[in-house]
Amino acid sequence: MPGVNLVLNPGNKGVTTDINGEFTFQNISSGTYKLQVSCIGFQSLNREVQVKDEKSPALQLVLVPENYMINDVVVSGKSATRRVIEQAYQVSSVSTKELFNSTSDAKSVLDRIPGVRIQEEGGLGSDLSFTLNGFSGDQVKFFMDGIPMDNAGSMTLGDLPVNMIERIDVYKGVVPVWLGTDALGGAVNIITNRTNNYLDASYAYGSFNTHRASLNGAYTNEETGFTFRGNLFYNYSDNHYKVWARIVENNTVVDTAWVRRFHDRYRSGSLKLETGLVDKSFADQLLLGFMLSANDKQVQHGATMNTVYGGIVRNSQSVMPTLRYNKKDLLTEGLDVSLYSALNRSRSEVIDTLQGVRYNWLGEQSIIYTSNGERSTDGEFYRTFTTLDETDFNTQLNAGYALSTRSSLALNYSLNYFHRKAHDTEHPDEPANRFPKDLTKQVLGLAYKFDLNNKWSTTLFGKMYHIHAATSKLFDFAMETQRVEAVDNKQFNFGYGLATSYFVMPELQLKFSYEHTARMPMPEEIFGDGLFVEANPDLGPEQSDNINLGAAFSTQKLGNHHLSVGSSLIYREAKDLIYTVVTVSSPQTRYDNLSDTRVLGVEGNLQYAWKDVFHAGANVTYQDITDRAKLIYNESYTGSGWQTNYHYGFRLPNKPYLFANFNAGATAKNVLVDGSTLNVNYFVNFVEKYFLTWTELGAGSDKYIIPRQVSHDIELSYSLQNGKYNIAAECRNLFNEKLYDKYYLQKPGRSFSIKLRYTI
Missing domain, CATH: 2.60.40.1120 (Carboxypeptidase-like, regulatory domain)
Structure with missing residues (x-):
């Protein structure tokens, strides 16, 4: 028994x-x-x-x-989500179980979590920037089942269907050692469905000719331990929604009108398979995996909407074998070990081969001539057919040992190697492409966890970071000695911190965490992306001191009522922060270091539920991100030296500082037939207006302001035979509001979708 x-x-x-x-x-x-x-x-x-x-x-x-x-x-217990939230780290966790019938993806689920804001460049498949408590981009690291997504091939957050996700954990500020990363401001861990035997198939169709299909399943033989798991999904959209744009003819703005995007198609697909053995004496899991992914996207514009394109495209394909192993009580009781390795081989192309052509927002072509009257041979942006062949190897080892029932040690080592080789058929002699781009990053972490009693838990940890980048750099620009040379950059950094938690009473938990951390630059930040992101081989690591103080109250002892309230205070002091430099008149961006920044913030959330019939909740985030460097070092050909920083004390541009979410939903059982469920959910998203460029620049109407935004979404779903057959309908941006985001780029207006889902 x-x-x-x-x-x-x-x-x-x-x-x-x-x-x-x-x-x-x-x-x-x-x-x-x-x-x-x-x-x-x-x-x-x-x-x-x-x-x-x-x-x-x-x-x-x-x-x-x-x-x-x-x-x-009365049976009482704690869900996986609740157990994650009660860790000593400042963490939010959301279960996706109630969203399986929606067309949500990982991106839209995350955008409703306190402290999180996702900025997009447009519709499905568009580039996005993830912001968590003031930190954005690669300052926040992403994982799937604890495995880094840096080498996840062509997959993006917007591609991952909610049906393959069990829950999402968001660590704010301090990141556990076992994740093995150099995150500066937090981490996101996407937990996929690990059910042993299941099948989940869905198809959704929506506005702008959007199609989204997914097939997820697993089979496990309980006697032999053999298991097979698979995820397959496909996304397609024309993204031909209307935008309010300036019509340009002969470099002159002649009109402003509502026009349809005409060159923004996106399609992507991914196949992920794993097979092996589980629950054996030598391994709890021993799995060999394989992932194949691809996408291609038409490029409608660059970093701003001032210039429109009609022929630029980007595509990417990748193949990645994986190995996953873990075993509890390996060789001796209390020793737990896990290992993950992946080798990603990818090829991406950036194509801009239309010569002497310019488009306007009406989709009209105009011919560009040179000063001598001949048709220009330039591309729309920069004539190129660049192929990037990249190799990305990642391996991560975790070992934990229980010293006693109240104390334990955890060790993590992770290694990442990245290699890029570029070739441009339009410019085969491009000097920078003669130099390979290599980046090796290592992270070593050690943590000690001690539970003084059942109420008080504390974790102390230390981390070491090392990076070695080999690339090229342009010297003496516009001078007779202008040249491209190989450069080599090695950097070491160390981090440390603690996380502690105390239950004042079973319903009330207090948390405090501190971390001194560093983040090494990512390949795209150093090497560029071959199109709209310029390279910066001089980019240095960023460092930050992060402090979180939080409190959470949750009770199940109100009869049929459940109430949870939480809040946290945030302090970040960051040195050499890597940020995106945006010029309103240019489609290009680049990454640079900002010598000193500070983040002061507060976030709060409230959730209420009555039985399984009604629920409502809200969260709000305020974050004041300012430049704190009084002097900056300016290096130029006209004179280098320390100069007054005129941005001192002002908020960083293009970062929302006040945003909130509200949700409410109702559930009715056995509607029309037994075994049926009817769900209605309503969501409201609010973002206060903020500045695209530095606040002190411009005056009055000359300032570039991203306006206040309020959007409403509604979902309706109906299930039969206890969830076996499902149909759902959604409307996003219900009131067709003008929504803007990243660099004042307009997002889709009102859209509708319908989804069919079958599960066993």
């Missing part, structure tokens, strides 16, 4: 029988003991046991069934 509880006294030692009904008490000295055996539905058993040095007793115990009448049974 599995799950039988046994207690040995004196000593109050307890064990539970395994799936075969077997049990063992370790390290028992000689003497006389009383053994108590209990299991629901059976009579309790008490037996006296004699333990002698020369031989440990082997017992065969038989329980007698017991029948009895009870009035009420």
Whole structure:
């Protein structure tokens, strides 16, 4: 019988029988003991046991069934989401179970979490920037089942369907050692569906000719341990929604009108397979995997909407084999080990081969001539057919050892190697492409966790970061000695911190965490993307001191009512922050270091539920991100040196500082037929107006302001046969508001979709 509880006294030692009904008490000295055996539905058993040095007793115990009448049974426990939230780290966790029938993806789920703001460049497949408590881009790291997504091929957050996700955990500020990363401001861990046997298939169609299909499933043989898991999804959209744009003819603005985007198609697909053995004596999991992904996107514009394109395209394909292994109690009790390795080989293309042509927002072409009257040979942006062949290898080892029931050690080592080779058929002699781009990054972390009692838990940790980048750099621009040379850059950094949690009462938890951390530049930040992101080989690592102070109250003791309230205070002091430099008149951006910045913020959330019938919630985030460097070092050909920083004290541009979300929903069971469920959900998103460029630049109407935005979404779903058959309808941006985001780029207006889903 599995799950039988046994207690040995004196000593109050307890064990539970395994799936075969077997049990063992370790390290028992000689003497006389009383053994108590209990299991629901059976009579309790008490037996006296004699333990002698020369031989440990082997017992065969038989329980007698017991029948009895009870009035009420109350079973209380904690969900996986609740257990994550109660960690000492400042973390938000959201279950996606209630969203399986929606057309949501990982991006839209994350955008409703306190402290999170996702900025997009447009519709499905558009580039996005993820902001968490003031940090954005690669300052926040992404994981899938604890595995870095840096080498996840062509997949993006907007591609991942909600059906393959069980929950999403967002770590704010301090990041656990076991994730093995150099995140500056936090991390996101996407937990996929790990059910042993299931099938989930769905198809959705929506506005702008949008199609989204997914197939997810798993099979596990309980006797042999053989398992096979797979995820397949496909996304397509023409993204031909209307935007309010300036019509340009002969470099002159002649009109402003509502026009349809005409060159913004996006399509992507991914196949992810894993097979191997589970629950064996030598491995809890031993899985070999394979992932194949691809996407292609027409490029409508650059970093701003001032210039429109009609022929530029980008595409990417990748193949990635993987190995996953983990085992609890490896060789000795209390030693847990996990290993993950992946090798991603990808090829991407950037194509701009239309010569002497310019488009306006009406889709009209105009011919560009040179000064001597000949048709220009320039591309729309920069004539190119660049192919990027990239190799990305990642391996991560975690080891944890329980020193006692209240203390443990955790060790992590991660290695990432990136190599890029570029070739441009339009410019085969491009000097920079003669130099390979290589980046090697290593992270080593050690943590000690100590639980003083059942109320108080503390973790101390240290991390070491190392990066080695080999690339090229342009010297002496516009001078007779102008040249491109190879450069080599090696950097070390160290981090440390602590996270502590205390339960004042079972319903009230207080948290404090501090971390001194560093983040090494990513390949795109150093090497560029071959089109709209320029390279910066001089980019240095960024460092930050992060402090979080939080409180959370949650109770189940209000009858049919459940209430949870939480809030946290945020302080970040960052040095050499890597940020995106935007010029309103240019489609290009680049990354640079900002010597000193500070983030002060507060966030709060409230959730209420009545039975399984009604729920409502809201969260709000305020973050004041300012430049704190009084002097900056300016290096130019006209003179280098320290100069007054005129941005001192002003908020960083293009970052929302006040935003909020509201949601409400209702559920009705057995509507029309037994076994059916009707769900209605309503969402409101609010973002206060903020500046695209530095606040002090311009005056009055000359300032570039991204206006206040309020959007409404509504979802309606109906399930039959206890969720086997499902149909859902959605409307996003219900009131067709003008929504802007990243660099004042307009997002889709009102859209509709319908989704069919089958699951067993």
